Amino acid sequence: MIKIIYKQDPLSEDKTIEHAETLGQWLTSKYDHMPEHVRIFHTTSNMDHAEISFANEVTPKNAYELKQLDFLPGTFIVIENPKGMDPITLAWIVVASIVMGVAVALLMPVPSITQTNQNNNQSSSANNELSNRENKTRVNGRIADIYGAAHDTPDLITVPY
Numbered sequence: 001m002i003k004i005i006y007k008q009d010p011l012s013e014d015k016t017i018e019h020a021e022t023l024g025q026w027l028t029s030k031y032d033h034m035p036e037h038v039r040i041f042h043t044t045s046n047m048d049h050a051e052i053s054f055a056n057e058v059t060p061k062n063a064y065e066l067k068q069l070d071f072l073p074g075t076f077i078v079i080e081n082p083k084g085m086d087p088i089t090l091a092w093i094v095v096a097s098i099v100m101g102v103a104v105a106l107l108m109p110v111p112s113i114t115q116t117n118q119n120n121n122q123s124s125s126a127n128n129e130l131s132n133r134e135n136k137t138r139v140n141g142r143i144a145d146i147y148g149a150a151h152d153t154p155d156l157i158t159v160p161y
Contacts, residue, residue, distance in 0.1 A: 003046060003075045010052075010079045022070040027078075034066065037081045044074040052077060 004026055006016045020026035027034065041056045058076075060066040069076075085093075 005077045007079045039079045041077040
């Protein structure tokens with residue numbers, strides 16, 4: 001009779017100690033077929049806290065290796081690793097993210113581009129703007145270069161209104 005330490009979570013301290021005639025008998029009573037997410041470790045001692053390492057791993061890859069495990073005496077540690085997400089949950093997450101993306105795209109206010117273009121359009125020439133200057137931005141326009149004691153208003157000394 002062998003001792004089997006079964007852990008559903010490799011990081012938790014919760015474990016179940018069971019006894020069986022062979023490991024193959026215990027695995028067939030627990031699972032329909034050998035799952036990929038189960039790892040099996042073996043130690044010859046009978047302790048409840050056995051060492052888990054790659055050197056002690058005896059996870060079978062085929063039916064022949066599973067039959068060979070029935071001849072090993074000692075303690076087996078069976079650990080279920082996380083299985084990951086099932087495809088249905090993954091599909092729901094994808095659908096929800098697409099719906100949220102479409103909702104954000106449709107419900108976000110879009111700035112009016114035509115109004116901002118009208119503010120930047122200047123129909124007059126640079127020569128006509130030499131007098132009666134205003135406090136406004138002139139995209140690709142002239143830059144005032146004031147020398148001397150002239151009475152001039154600096155460009156954009158405050159925020160345009």
